[in-house]
Amino acid sequence: xxxxxxxxxxxxxxxxxxxxxxxxxxxxxxxxxxxxxxxxxxxxxxxxxxxxxxxxxxxxxxxxxxxxxxxxxxxxxxxxxxxxxxxxxxxxxxxxxxxxxxxxxxxxxxxxxxxxxxxxxxxxxxxxxxxxxxxxxxxxxxxxxxxxxxxxxxxxxxxxxxxxxxxxxxxxxxxxxxxxxxxxxxxxxxxxxxxxxxxxxxxxxxxxxxxxxxxxxxxxxxxxxxxxxxxxxxxxxxxxxxxxxxxxxxxxxxxxxxxxxxxxxxxxxxxxxxxxxxxxxxxxxxxxxxxxxxxxxxxxxxxxxxxxxxxxxxxxxxxxxxxxxxxxxxxxxxxxxxxxxxxxxxxxxxxxxxxxxxxxxxxxxxxxxxxxxxxxxxxxxxxx
Ligand SMILES: Cc1cc2nc3c(=O)[nH]c(=O)nc-3n(C[C@H](O)[C@H](O)[C@H](O)COP(=O)(O)OP(=O)(O)OC[C@H]3O[C@@H](n4cnc5c(N)ncnc54)[C@H](O)[C@@H]3O)c2cc1C
Numbered sequence: 001x002x003x004x005x006x007x008x009x010x011x012x013x014x015x016x017x018x019x020x021x022x023x024x025x026x027x028x029x030x031x032x033x034x035x036x037x038x039x040x041x042x043x044x045x046x047x048x049x050x051x052x053x054x055x056x057x058x059x060x061x062x063x064x065x066x067x068x069x070x071x072x073x074x075x076x077x078x079x080x081x082x083x084x085x086x087x088x089x090x091x092x093x094x095x096x097x098x099x100x101x102x103x104x105x106x107x108x109x110x111x112x113x114x115x116x117x118x119x120x121x122x123x124x125x126x127x128x129x130x131x132x133x134x135x136x137x138x139x140x141x142x143x144x145x146x147x148x149x150x151x152x153x154x155x156x157x158x159x160x161x162x163x164x165x166x167x168x169x170x171x172x173x174x175x176x177x178x179x180x181x182x183x184x185x186x187x188x189x190x191x192x193x194x195x196x197x198x199x200x201x202x203x204x205x206x207x208x209x210x211x212x213x214x215x216x217x218x219x220x221x222x223x224x225x226x227x228x229x230x231x232x233x234x235x236x237x238x239x240x241x242x243x244x245x246x247x248x249x250x251x252x253x254x255x256x257x258x259x260x261x262x263x264x265x266x267x268x269x270x271x272x273x274x275x276x277x278x279x280x281x282x283x284x285x286x287x288x289x290x291x292x293x294x295x296x297x298x299x300x301x302x303x304x305x306x307x308x309x310x311x312x313x314x315x316x317x318x319x320x321x322x323x324x325x326x327x328x329x330x331x332x333x334x335x336x337x338x339x340x341x342x343x344x345x346x347x348x349x350x351x352x353x354x355x356x357x358x359x360x361x362x363x364x365x366x367x368x369x370x371x372x373x374x375x376x377x378x379x380x381x382x383x384x
Pocket of ligand 1 (some may be wrong): 138165218225371
């Protein structure tokens with residue numbers, strides 16, 4: 001099977017040329033052994049040199065304004081580059097968060113100075129970001145965060161703890177959600193603010209947490225009375241909740257919610273094509289049909305975001321259905337191992353499958369749990 005050789009919206013000649021160009025770039029990188037395809041490459045495979053190479057191709061912050069180093073490309077162009085990188089299991093983790101959400105967040109809410117000093121480094125693949133939302137007692141209920149920032153004459157003092165921050169140990173900045181004033185009785189979402197925290201500042205401790213596969217990709221970060229300059233505030237003081245909600249839509253709706261393990265599926269189909277033709281066509285047909293639907297949904301959300309809308313509910317749909325699709329895919333492949341046992345699969349395929357099996361449980365947690373996604377959808381439907 002070759003990737004995505006079925007129609008996707010209306011792919012113009014320019015778009016299909018771009019797709020070809022990305023594929024060529026990836027296949028050359030594979031020939032040069034610049035990376036080994038990995039399941040969940042956007043979380044687990046960080047390669048700053050590869051990120052820089054993408055930056056020099058103009059494929060990071062692609063849709064950002066040229067005056068900040070961007071390329072002013074369309075959402076669909078960015079989408080195509082992102083899909084191809086994800087589908088090949090490329091090492092995109094280092095820049096993923098900066099390219100997906102932090103850069104857009106700064107463009108939307110940042111000061112001119114923040115934009116000028118940070119965005120060009122994001123687009124060149126030299127500045128990486130982590131997300132500082134969750135805390136030990138605050139994951140789903142973000143409004144209850146206890147990390148606080150207190151105003152001083154020359155800036156802020158940040159105190160608290162963030163947890164599960166993917167890639168914080170490799171990042172230059174973390175966008176931290178902190179309380180800057182007590183919640184009002186009427187509205188507990190008030191009084192939160194976002195901060196652009198330079199992770200090289202004194203009194204910041206970053207400690208890795210191994211996941212169940214033994215790998216370290218997320219971290220606990222301690223802010224022990226960290227002095228932040230005035231301009232560390234991102235956006236408006238006290239309006240962090242509105243800002244974070246928009247950021248979550250960027251986080252939840254992208255193709256990584258259903259393409260994290262595509263390199264496994266592709267490898268599997270290529271390997272067992274002869275058997276699948278006889279007894280697995282229904283299985284593959286179902287997976288591909290679901291995948292195509294998810295691509296269209298996810299792309300529609302990307303277009304809404306580009307138009308300045310806040311498609312929280314639609315993003316929740318993509319995440320919930322995408323997580324379900326990936327789980328179903330792994331389960332379907334496991335069932336296939338009743339026909340050809342796992343130990344007879346080629347080693348690389350076995351490894352991809354085993355990694356995916358260990359990582360799938362975290363899909364329905366990261367970026368917001370399944371229950372929370374369903375709650376958002378139910379609210380929109382007027383059911384709660
Ligand atoms: C791989 C991975 C990467 C992550 N990366 C980051 C990151 O980079 N930055 C970051 O800030 N966070 C990150 N997280 C944290 C993630 O966002 C949280 O784990 C998630 O939001 C859930 O929060 P919690 O773990 O505190 O669980 P809790 O909120 O304590 O939830 C526990 C259980 O209760 C359920 N529950 C909670 N509230 C409700 C409700 N109102 N209705 C119904 N059920 C409910 C949940 O669905 C869940 O099953 C990551 C997590 C994972 C697994």
